[in-house]
Amino acid sequence: MSRRNVLITGANRGIGLEYVRQLLARGDHVIATARHPAQAHDLNRLVAEHPGRLHVFPLDVMDPKAEAEVARELPLVLGDEPLHLLINNAGLLHSGERFGHVPAANLEDSFRTNAMGPFLLAQAIEPRLADGAKVANMTSQLGSIANTTRFGTPTYAIGKAALNMVTRLLAAALADRRIAVVSLHPGWVQTDMGGAQAPLAPQQSVAGLLRVIDGLDMARSGSFLDWQGETLPW
Structure with missing residues:
Protein backbone atom coordinates (compact mmCIF):
# COMPACT_ATOMS: atom_id res chain seq x y z
CA MET A 1 0.00 0.00 0.00
CA ASP A 42 5.52 19.42 18.90
CA LEU A 43 2.51 17.96 17.14
CA ASN A 44 1.49 21.32 15.75
CA ARG A 45 4.99 21.90 14.40
CA LEU A 46 4.64 18.65 12.48
CA VAL A 47 1.33 19.88 11.04
CA ALA A 48 3.15 22.89 9.61
CA GLU A 49 5.91 20.67 8.20
CA HIS A 50 3.48 18.22 6.56
CA PRO A 51 0.57 20.27 5.20
CA GLY A 52 -2.38 18.15 4.20
CA ARG A 53 -0.92 14.92 5.63
CA LEU A 54 -1.36 15.51 9.35
CA HIS A 55 -4.56 16.61 11.03
CA VAL A 56 -5.05 17.02 14.77
CA PHE A 57 -8.39 16.32 16.44
CA PRO A 58 -9.32 16.95 20.07
CA LEU A 59 -10.13 13.74 21.92
CA ASP A 60 -10.48 12.97 25.61
CA VAL A 61 -10.89 9.19 25.57
CA MET A 62 -12.56 9.34 28.99
CA ASP A 63 -15.56 11.11 27.40
CA PRO A 64 -17.81 8.64 25.53
CA LYS A 65 -19.25 11.48 23.44
CA ALA A 66 -15.78 12.40 22.19
CA GLU A 67 -15.23 9.11 20.36
CA ALA A 68 -18.49 9.58 18.46
CA GLU A 69 -17.44 13.13 17.58
CA VAL A 70 -14.16 11.87 16.08
CA ALA A 71 -16.14 9.43 13.94
CA ARG A 72 -18.33 12.29 12.69
CA GLU A 73 -15.30 14.46 11.87
CA LEU A 74 -13.30 11.87 9.94
CA PRO A 75 -15.06 12.56 6.60
CA LEU A 76 -13.90 16.18 6.83
CA VAL A 77 -10.30 15.07 6.25
CA LEU A 78 -10.74 11.66 4.59
CA GLY A 79 -13.68 12.28 2.31
CA ASP A 80 -14.82 8.84 1.14
CA GLU A 81 -11.47 7.20 1.89
CA PRO A 82 -11.36 4.58 4.66
CA LEU A 83 -9.00 4.21 7.59
CA HIS A 84 -6.35 1.52 7.23
CA LEU A 85 -4.90 1.58 10.74
CA LEU A 86 -6.14 2.57 14.20
CA ILE A 87 -3.54 2.89 16.96
CA ASN A 88 -5.14 3.17 20.40
CA ASN A 89 -2.18 4.72 22.19
CA ALA A 90 -3.67 7.10 24.77
CA GLY A 91 -3.02 5.80 28.27
CA LEU A 92 -2.93 6.83 31.92
CA LEU A 93 -0.71 5.71 34.81
CA HIS A 94 -1.18 6.85 38.41
CA SER A 95 2.19 6.54 40.13
CA GLY A 96 2.91 5.93 43.81
CA GLU A 97 -0.12 3.74 44.53
CA ARG A 98 0.07 1.62 47.69
CA PHE A 99 -2.22 -1.22 48.75
CA GLY A 100 -4.78 0.02 51.23
CA HIS A 101 -4.63 3.53 49.80
CA VAL A 102 -5.77 3.12 46.19
CA PRO A 103 -8.72 5.46 45.60
CA ALA A 104 -11.74 4.50 43.56
CA ALA A 105 -11.16 7.53 41.36
CA ASN A 106 -7.84 6.09 40.18
CA LEU A 107 -9.51 2.84 39.18
CA GLU A 108 -12.23 4.68 37.30
CA ASP A 109 -9.73 6.94 35.50
CA SER A 110 -7.59 3.98 34.46
CA PHE A 111 -10.48 1.87 33.21
CA ARG A 112 -12.04 4.71 31.26
CA THR A 113 -8.75 5.76 29.65
CA ASN A 114 -6.95 2.45 29.15
CA ALA A 115 -9.84 0.15 28.24
CA MET A 116 -13.21 1.83 27.77
CA GLY A 117 -11.89 4.60 25.51
CA PRO A 118 -10.14 2.27 23.03
CA PHE A 119 -13.20 0.01 22.86
CA LEU A 120 -15.65 2.86 22.28
CA LEU A 121 -13.41 4.49 19.67
CA ALA A 122 -13.02 1.26 17.72
CA GLN A 123 -16.77 0.73 17.89
CA ALA A 124 -17.50 4.30 16.75
CA ILE A 125 -15.14 4.29 13.75
CA GLU A 126 -15.70 0.69 12.65
CA PRO A 127 -17.79 1.79 9.63
CA ARG A 128 -14.82 3.91 8.51
CA LEU A 129 -12.31 1.04 8.71
CA ALA A 130 -11.31 -0.59 5.43
CA ASP A 131 -11.79 -4.32 5.02
CA GLY A 132 -8.41 -5.77 5.92
CA ALA A 133 -7.52 -2.81 8.16
CA LYS A 134 -5.57 -3.21 11.41
CA VAL A 135 -6.17 -2.14 15.00
CA ALA A 136 -3.21 -1.86 17.38
CA ASN A 137 -4.00 -1.46 21.08
CA MET A 138 -1.01 -0.17 23.03
CA THR A 139 -0.99 -2.24 26.18
CA SER A 140 1.78 -3.24 28.62
CA GLN A 141 3.37 -6.36 30.00
CA LEU A 142 2.02 -5.07 33.33
CA GLY A 143 -1.40 -6.12 32.02
CA SER A 144 -0.28 -9.76 31.88
CA ILE A 145 -2.14 -11.72 34.57
CA ALA A 146 0.16 -14.71 34.18
CA ASN A 147 3.29 -12.62 34.78
CA THR A 148 2.01 -10.70 37.80
CA THR A 149 4.00 -11.63 40.91
CA ARG A 150 4.00 -8.40 42.96
CA PHE A 151 1.72 -5.51 43.88
CA GLY A 152 2.58 -2.52 41.70
CA THR A 153 0.84 0.11 39.56
CA PRO A 154 -2.46 -1.64 40.32
CA THR A 155 -4.91 0.63 38.51
CA TYR A 156 -2.69 0.76 35.41
CA ALA A 157 -2.26 -3.02 35.42
CA ILE A 158 -6.00 -3.57 35.83
CA GLY A 159 -6.76 -1.15 33.01
CA LYS A 160 -4.27 -2.77 30.65
CA ALA A 161 -5.52 -6.27 31.50
CA ALA A 162 -8.99 -5.02 30.55
CA LEU A 163 -7.57 -3.60 27.32
CA ASN A 164 -6.19 -7.04 26.49
CA MET A 165 -9.73 -8.40 26.75
CA VAL A 166 -10.86 -5.56 24.49
CA THR A 167 -8.35 -6.82 21.92
CA ARG A 168 -9.72 -10.36 22.06
CA LEU A 169 -13.31 -9.18 21.77
CA LEU A 170 -12.58 -6.79 18.88
CA ALA A 171 -10.64 -9.51 17.08
CA ALA A 172 -13.75 -11.70 17.22
CA ALA A 173 -16.14 -8.90 16.27
CA LEU A 174 -14.09 -7.76 13.26
CA ALA A 175 -12.89 -11.13 11.98
CA ASP A 176 -15.51 -11.36 9.23
CA ARG A 177 -14.07 -8.16 7.72
CA ARG A 178 -10.52 -9.52 8.05
CA ILE A 179 -9.55 -6.67 10.36
CA ALA A 180 -6.65 -7.85 12.50
CA VAL A 181 -6.53 -6.62 16.10
CA VAL A 182 -3.51 -6.92 18.39
CA SER A 183 -2.31 -5.88 21.85
CA LEU A 184 1.22 -4.43 21.68
CA HIS A 185 3.70 -3.93 24.53
CA PRO A 186 6.21 -1.23 23.53
CA GLY A 187 8.91 -2.25 25.98
CA TRP A 188 10.30 -0.04 28.72
CA VAL A 189 10.66 3.24 26.85
CA GLN A 190 12.29 6.58 27.68
CA THR A 191 9.12 8.67 27.95
CA ASP A 192 7.47 10.74 30.67
CA MET A 193 5.74 7.53 31.77
CA GLY A 194 8.72 5.19 31.40
CA GLY A 195 11.35 7.53 32.82
CA ALA A 196 14.85 8.47 31.68
CA GLN A 197 16.33 5.23 33.07
CA ALA A 198 14.38 3.08 30.58
CA PRO A 199 16.59 1.13 28.13
CA LEU A 200 14.62 1.82 24.94
CA ALA A 201 14.49 5.06 22.97
CA PRO A 202 11.06 5.89 21.52
CA GLN A 203 12.52 5.73 17.99
CA GLN A 204 13.68 2.13 18.49
CA SER A 205 10.44 0.99 20.11
CA VAL A 206 8.16 2.53 17.49
CA ALA A 207 10.27 1.24 14.59
CA GLY A 208 9.86 -2.26 16.01
CA LEU A 209 6.15 -1.80 16.67
CA LEU A 210 5.56 -0.69 13.08
CA ARG A 211 7.38 -3.77 11.81
CA VAL A 212 5.05 -5.91 13.93
CA ILE A 213 1.99 -4.06 12.66
CA ASP A 214 3.16 -4.34 9.04
CA GLY A 215 3.53 -8.10 9.42
CA LEU A 216 0.25 -8.63 11.26
CA ASP A 217 -2.17 -11.04 9.59
CA MET A 218 -5.38 -12.78 10.61
CA ALA A 219 -3.45 -15.74 12.02
CA ARG A 220 -2.06 -13.41 14.73
CA SER A 221 -5.21 -11.37 15.25
CA GLY A 222 -6.14 -11.37 18.92
CA SER A 223 -2.50 -11.80 20.01
CA PHE A 224 -0.52 -10.14 22.80
CA LEU A 225 2.89 -9.21 21.37
CA ASP A 226 5.87 -7.09 22.32
CA TRP A 227 7.70 -4.55 20.14
CA GLN A 228 9.85 -7.31 18.65
CA GLY A 229 6.92 -9.53 17.77
CA GLU A 230 7.39 -11.99 20.64
CA THR A 231 4.22 -13.46 22.17
CA LEU A 232 3.48 -12.49 25.78
CA PRO A 233 1.35 -14.53 28.19
CA TRP A 234 -2.12 -13.31 29.06
Whole structure:
Protein backbone atom coordinates (compact mmCIF):
# COMPACT_ATOMS: atom_id res chain seq x y z
CA MET A 1 0.00 0.00 0.00
CA SER A 2 1.53 3.31 -1.07
CA ARG A 3 -0.24 5.40 1.56
CA ARG A 4 -2.28 4.51 4.60
CA ASN A 5 -4.81 6.59 6.46
CA VAL A 6 -3.95 6.22 10.14
CA LEU A 7 -5.74 7.38 13.29
CA ILE A 8 -3.66 7.51 16.46
CA THR A 9 -4.72 8.63 19.93
CA GLY A 10 -2.56 10.21 22.60
CA ALA A 11 -0.25 11.62 19.95
CA ASN A 12 1.00 14.77 21.68
CA ARG A 13 4.08 13.22 23.31
CA GLY A 14 6.13 10.08 23.90
CA ILE A 15 5.38 6.95 21.91
CA GLY A 16 2.33 8.53 20.28
CA LEU A 17 4.31 11.48 18.95
CA GLU A 18 7.05 9.17 17.69
CA TYR A 19 4.43 7.09 15.86
CA VAL A 20 3.30 10.28 14.12
CA ARG A 21 6.87 11.16 13.10
CA GLN A 22 7.62 7.73 11.67
CA LEU A 23 4.26 7.35 9.93
CA LEU A 24 4.70 10.72 8.25
CA ALA A 25 8.23 9.78 7.21
CA ARG A 26 6.73 6.71 5.50
CA GLY A 27 4.32 8.88 3.55
CA ASP A 28 1.15 8.02 5.45
CA HIS A 29 -1.79 10.34 6.08
CA VAL A 30 -2.18 10.74 9.84
CA ILE A 31 -5.08 11.88 11.99
CA ALA A 32 -3.63 12.45 15.45
CA THR A 33 -5.62 13.14 18.59
CA ALA A 34 -4.77 14.93 21.82
CA ARG A 35 -6.83 16.09 24.77
CA HIS A 36 -5.63 19.68 24.32
CA PRO A 37 -4.43 20.22 20.73
CA ALA A 38 -3.53 23.87 21.33
CA GLN A 39 -0.96 22.75 23.90
CA ALA A 40 0.50 20.00 21.68
CA HIS A 41 3.33 22.18 20.40
CA ASP A 42 5.52 19.42 18.90
CA LEU A 43 2.51 17.96 17.14
CA ASN A 44 1.49 21.32 15.75
CA ARG A 45 4.99 21.90 14.40
CA LEU A 46 4.64 18.65 12.48
CA VAL A 47 1.33 19.88 11.04
CA ALA A 48 3.15 22.89 9.61
CA GLU A 49 5.91 20.67 8.20
CA HIS A 50 3.48 18.22 6.56
CA PRO A 51 0.57 20.27 5.20
CA GLY A 52 -2.38 18.15 4.20
CA ARG A 53 -0.92 14.92 5.63
CA LEU A 54 -1.36 15.51 9.35
CA HIS A 55 -4.56 16.61 11.03
CA VAL A 56 -5.05 17.02 14.77
CA PHE A 57 -8.39 16.32 16.44
CA PRO A 58 -9.32 16.95 20.07
CA LEU A 59 -10.13 13.74 21.92
CA ASP A 60 -10.48 12.97 25.61
CA VAL A 61 -10.89 9.19 25.57
CA MET A 62 -12.56 9.34 28.99
CA ASP A 63 -15.56 11.11 27.40
CA PRO A 64 -17.81 8.64 25.53
CA LYS A 65 -19.25 11.48 23.44
CA ALA A 66 -15.78 12.40 22.19
CA GLU A 67 -15.23 9.11 20.36
CA ALA A 68 -18.49 9.58 18.46
CA GLU A 69 -17.44 13.13 17.58
CA VAL A 70 -14.16 11.87 16.08
CA ALA A 71 -16.14 9.43 13.94
CA ARG A 72 -18.33 12.29 12.69
CA GLU A 73 -15.30 14.46 11.87
CA LEU A 74 -13.30 11.87 9.94
CA PRO A 75 -15.06 12.56 6.60
CA LEU A 76 -13.90 16.18 6.83
CA VAL A 77 -10.30 15.07 6.25
CA LEU A 78 -10.74 11.66 4.59
CA GLY A 79 -13.68 12.28 2.31
CA ASP A 80 -14.82 8.84 1.14
CA GLU A 81 -11.47 7.20 1.89
CA PRO A 82 -11.36 4.58 4.66
CA LEU A 83 -9.00 4.21 7.59
CA HIS A 84 -6.35 1.52 7.23
CA LEU A 85 -4.90 1.58 10.74
CA LEU A 86 -6.14 2.57 14.20
CA ILE A 87 -3.54 2.89 16.96
CA ASN A 88 -5.14 3.17 20.40
CA ASN A 89 -2.18 4.72 22.19
CA ALA A 90 -3.67 7.10 24.77
CA GLY A 91 -3.02 5.80 28.27
CA LEU A 92 -2.93 6.83 31.92
CA LEU A 93 -0.71 5.71 34.81
CA HIS A 94 -1.18 6.85 38.41
CA SER A 95 2.19 6.54 40.13
CA GLY A 96 2.91 5.93 43.81
CA GLU A 97 -0.12 3.74 44.53
CA ARG A 98 0.07 1.62 47.69
CA PHE A 99 -2.22 -1.22 48.75
CA GLY A 100 -4.78 0.02 51.23
CA HIS A 101 -4.63 3.53 49.80
CA VAL A 102 -5.77 3.12 46.19
CA PRO A 103 -8.72 5.46 45.60
CA ALA A 104 -11.74 4.50 43.56
CA ALA A 105 -11.16 7.53 41.36
CA ASN A 106 -7.84 6.09 40.18
CA LEU A 107 -9.51 2.84 39.18
CA GLU A 108 -12.23 4.68 37.30
CA ASP A 109 -9.73 6.94 35.50
CA SER A 110 -7.59 3.98 34.46
CA PHE A 111 -10.48 1.87 33.21
CA ARG A 112 -12.04 4.71 31.26
CA THR A 113 -8.75 5.76 29.65
CA ASN A 114 -6.95 2.45 29.15
CA ALA A 115 -9.84 0.15 28.24
CA MET A 116 -13.21 1.83 27.77
CA GLY A 117 -11.89 4.60 25.51
CA PRO A 118 -10.14 2.27 23.03
CA PHE A 119 -13.20 0.01 22.86
CA LEU A 120 -15.65 2.86 22.28
CA LEU A 121 -13.41 4.49 19.67
CA ALA A 122 -13.02 1.26 17.72
CA GLN A 123 -16.77 0.73 17.89
CA ALA A 124 -17.50 4.30 16.75
CA ILE A 125 -15.14 4.29 13.75
CA GLU A 126 -15.70 0.69 12.65
CA PRO A 127 -17.79 1.79 9.63
CA ARG A 128 -14.82 3.91 8.51
CA LEU A 129 -12.31 1.04 8.71
CA ALA A 130 -11.31 -0.59 5.43
CA ASP A 131 -11.79 -4.32 5.02
CA GLY A 132 -8.41 -5.77 5.92
CA ALA A 133 -7.52 -2.81 8.16
CA LYS A 134 -5.57 -3.21 11.41
CA VAL A 135 -6.17 -2.14 15.00
CA ALA A 136 -3.21 -1.86 17.38
CA ASN A 137 -4.00 -1.46 21.08
CA MET A 138 -1.01 -0.17 23.03
CA THR A 139 -0.99 -2.24 26.18
CA SER A 140 1.78 -3.24 28.62
CA GLN A 141 3.37 -6.36 30.00
CA LEU A 142 2.02 -5.07 33.33
CA GLY A 143 -1.40 -6.12 32.02
CA SER A 144 -0.28 -9.76 31.88
CA ILE A 145 -2.14 -11.72 34.57
CA ALA A 146 0.16 -14.71 34.18
CA ASN A 147 3.29 -12.62 34.78
CA THR A 148 2.01 -10.70 37.80
CA THR A 149 4.00 -11.63 40.91
CA ARG A 150 4.00 -8.40 42.96
CA PHE A 151 1.72 -5.51 43.88
CA GLY A 152 2.58 -2.52 41.70
CA THR A 153 0.84 0.11 39.56
CA PRO A 154 -2.46 -1.64 40.32
CA THR A 155 -4.91 0.63 38.51
CA TYR A 156 -2.69 0.76 35.41
CA ALA A 157 -2.26 -3.02 35.42
CA ILE A 158 -6.00 -3.57 35.83
CA GLY A 159 -6.76 -1.15 33.01
CA LYS A 160 -4.27 -2.77 30.65
CA ALA A 161 -5.52 -6.27 31.50
CA ALA A 162 -8.99 -5.02 30.55
CA LEU A 163 -7.57 -3.60 27.32
CA ASN A 164 -6.19 -7.04 26.49
CA MET A 165 -9.73 -8.40 26.75
CA VAL A 166 -10.86 -5.56 24.49
CA THR A 167 -8.35 -6.82 21.92
CA ARG A 168 -9.72 -10.36 22.06
CA LEU A 169 -13.31 -9.18 21.77
CA LEU A 170 -12.58 -6.79 18.88
CA ALA A 171 -10.64 -9.51 17.08
CA ALA A 172 -13.75 -11.70 17.22
CA ALA A 173 -16.14 -8.90 16.27
CA LEU A 174 -14.09 -7.76 13.26
CA ALA A 175 -12.89 -11.13 11.98
CA ASP A 176 -15.51 -11.36 9.23
CA ARG A 177 -14.07 -8.16 7.72
CA ARG A 178 -10.52 -9.52 8.05
CA ILE A 179 -9.55 -6.67 10.36
CA ALA A 180 -6.65 -7.85 12.50
CA VAL A 181 -6.53 -6.62 16.10
CA VAL A 182 -3.51 -6.92 18.39
CA SER A 183 -2.31 -5.88 21.85
CA LEU A 184 1.22 -4.43 21.68
CA HIS A 185 3.70 -3.93 24.53
CA PRO A 186 6.21 -1.23 23.53
CA GLY A 187 8.91 -2.25 25.98
CA TRP A 188 10.30 -0.04 28.72
CA VAL A 189 10.66 3.24 26.85
CA GLN A 190 12.29 6.58 27.68
CA THR A 191 9.12 8.67 27.95
CA ASP A 192 7.47 10.74 30.67
CA MET A 193 5.74 7.53 31.77
CA GLY A 194 8.72 5.19 31.40
CA GLY A 195 11.35 7.53 32.82
CA ALA A 196 14.85 8.47 31.68
CA GLN A 197 16.33 5.23 33.07
CA ALA A 198 14.38 3.08 30.58
CA PRO A 199 16.59 1.13 28.13
CA LEU A 200 14.62 1.82 24.94
CA ALA A 201 14.49 5.06 22.97
CA PRO A 202 11.06 5.89 21.52
CA GLN A 203 12.52 5.73 17.99
CA GLN A 204 13.68 2.13 18.49
CA SER A 205 10.44 0.99 20.11
CA VAL A 206 8.16 2.53 17.49
CA ALA A 207 10.27 1.24 14.59
CA GLY A 208 9.86 -2.26 16.01
CA LEU A 209 6.15 -1.80 16.67
CA LEU A 210 5.56 -0.69 13.08
CA ARG A 211 7.38 -3.77 11.81
CA VAL A 212 5.05 -5.91 13.93
CA ILE A 213 1.99 -4.06 12.66
CA ASP A 214 3.16 -4.34 9.04
CA GLY A 215 3.53 -8.10 9.42
CA LEU A 216 0.25 -8.63 11.26
CA ASP A 217 -2.17 -11.04 9.59
CA MET A 218 -5.38 -12.78 10.61
CA ALA A 219 -3.45 -15.74 12.02
CA ARG A 220 -2.06 -13.41 14.73
CA SER A 221 -5.21 -11.37 15.25
CA GLY A 222 -6.14 -11.37 18.92
CA SER A 223 -2.50 -11.80 20.01
CA PHE A 224 -0.52 -10.14 22.80
CA LEU A 225 2.89 -9.21 21.37
CA ASP A 226 5.87 -7.09 22.32
CA TRP A 227 7.70 -4.55 20.14
CA GLN A 228 9.85 -7.31 18.65
CA GLY A 229 6.92 -9.53 17.77
CA GLU A 230 7.39 -11.99 20.64
CA THR A 231 4.22 -13.46 22.17
CA LEU A 232 3.48 -12.49 25.78
CA PRO A 233 1.35 -14.53 28.19
CA TRP A 234 -2.12 -13.31 29.06
